[in-house]
Amino acid sequence: MNDEPGGRRIGTREAARLLGVKPATVYAYVSRGQLTSRRDPVGRSSSFDAREVEALAARSRREAAGPSGSASAGELSVRTALTLIESGHYYFRGVDAVELASRYRYEEVAEWLWTGTLMSGARFTAPPESLAAARRAVAALPEHSGPIDRLRVAVAAAAVADPLRFDLSKPSVLGSARALIPTLVGALPEVGPAQWGGDGRLSRQLWPRLSALDPDPDALAVLDLALALLTDHDLAASTLAVRVAASARAHPYAVVSAGLGALEGPLHGAAGRLAHRMLVEVLERGGAAPVVAEYLRAGRRVPGLGHRLYEAEDPRATALFARLEPLAQAGPALGAAREVAAVMARHGGGLYPNVDLALAVLTVSCGMAPEAGETVFAVARTAGWIAHALEEYEERPLRMRPSGQYHGPRPPQPLP
Missing domain, CATH: 1.10.580.10 (Citrate Synthase, domain 1)
Incomplete structure (x- = not known):
């Protein structure tokens, strides 16, 4: 992809390679609001902000590393006794x-x-x-x-x-x-x-x-x-x-x-x-x-x-x-x-x-x-x-x- 004023943009395959996922999963990230895409002028494919993709890839690596990877340490955590979301269910006060x-x-x-x-x-x-x-x-x-x-x-x-x-x-x-x-x-x-x-x-x-x-x-x-x-x-x-x-x-x-x-x-x-x-x-x-x-x-x-x-x-x-x-x-x-x-x-x-x-x-x-x-x-x-x-x-x-x-x-x- 060519560079644009807003920053370097990459195609779906390159985004998938950086994220370590299949191309279809890239659009799943778009659907979840974790990535933004832009249709190219020809209208046949989508492009992605390279920095946004790289940031998502880095975040995914930190989350995969678990507590020892210091992902949790940098995130805001709030103690609550109200709602627990776990294993596909959610609970109100247990x-x-x-x-x-x-x-x-x-x-x-x-x-x-x-x-x-x-x-x-x-x-x-x-x-x-x-x-x-x-x-x-x-x-x-x-x-x-x-x-x-x-x-x-x-x-x-x-x-x-x-x-x-x-x-x-x-x-x-x-x-x-x-x-x-x-x-x-x-x-x-x-x-x-x-x-x-x-x-x-x-x-x-x-x-x-x-x-x-x-x-x-x-x-x-x-x-x-x-x-x-x-x-x-x-x-x-x-x-x-x-x-x-x-x-x-x-x-x-x-x-x-x-x-x-x-x-x-x-x-x-x-x-x-x-x-x-x-x-x-x-x-x-x-x-x-x-x-x-x-x-x-x-x-x-x-x-x-x-x-x-x-x-x-x-x-x-x-x-x-x-x-x-x-x-x-x-x-x-x-x-x-x-x-x-x-x-x-x-x-x-x-x-x-x-x-x-x-x-x-x-x-x-x-x-x-x-x-x-x-x-x-x-x-x-x-x-x-x-x-x-x-x-x-x-x-x-x-x-x-x-x-x-x-x-x-x-x-x-x-x-x-």
Whole structure:
């Protein structure tokens, strides 16, 4: 490959040689977001930044070396008793998270994460003052505002309405959390009928903010399962942002704002939206092969596939697919998702469906907007963020202060 202004670029075979993998696996790295590719002007192949490939190869060698290779020593490690991801499963406080979420509702799973006690029948209620403030703030946003925009504004408004927000004692934080989550849901604009009421469950409150269709019990059960499964997932980027804010003793509303800020990035919160649009395109074109081909030809990752923490299928996706299977309306989208996975399996990338693809099946089959998956993710993960904030409040303040490795010009330099 020729050198370009942005640095030396190499082809797929050279990238595969440097990484010590098959060429097909290079595209698996692209799909996982570990490499970026660019289609050449002719449109027949992709090129890669040589420095990025070499950095990934060096990182892979360090990880393969294990603890003695000093990879672990240079990485930030945070002690937590909340979520363990191990051998293709994940656990909340030592309990299989899929089994927990399959048996208990979102609010009960949240209470388990927060307190280690299962509170059967737990329900969250939004205080009238906070809800009114959040709704006024959200209503003032431009019509094109996205779900994360609305949630961030709702959090800020709810914070101002809570005079006890600076009390970081556990009872006070838990009180704020139980009020904040339904406030976030209640502040979102309704797109469907709310007159059918319900029993106060958060999934019932959230449904008319996501879909104009009347919910059936089975579809509601899938939404509740999705919320419970997504409550926490160890130290994702947004959760790390939350712990940094909590380390500085930011109040719970501020730490949730930090998490929502991290979700604004395209590599964390937007995957569900991309997977939704891909499934719609597959359904419109009558097959996954041409859609996947276009993604690969453009050097783009195929959304909804692969997760760096799981070698096989994401257990959250497995659980959601199983619950979606009996839903008649989910049949076409579920078939499209499986076809995408099958096409990629023939491609040889070793990628399996993740929770974003399963969420996309739910949102497509229930008449929801492409961004509905982001809303579900953000609302669900708020409980996990609060749990991590509670843990961090018990640690030494300001401990999240890594040292920078300066690579600039050595002083003294002349004054500019």
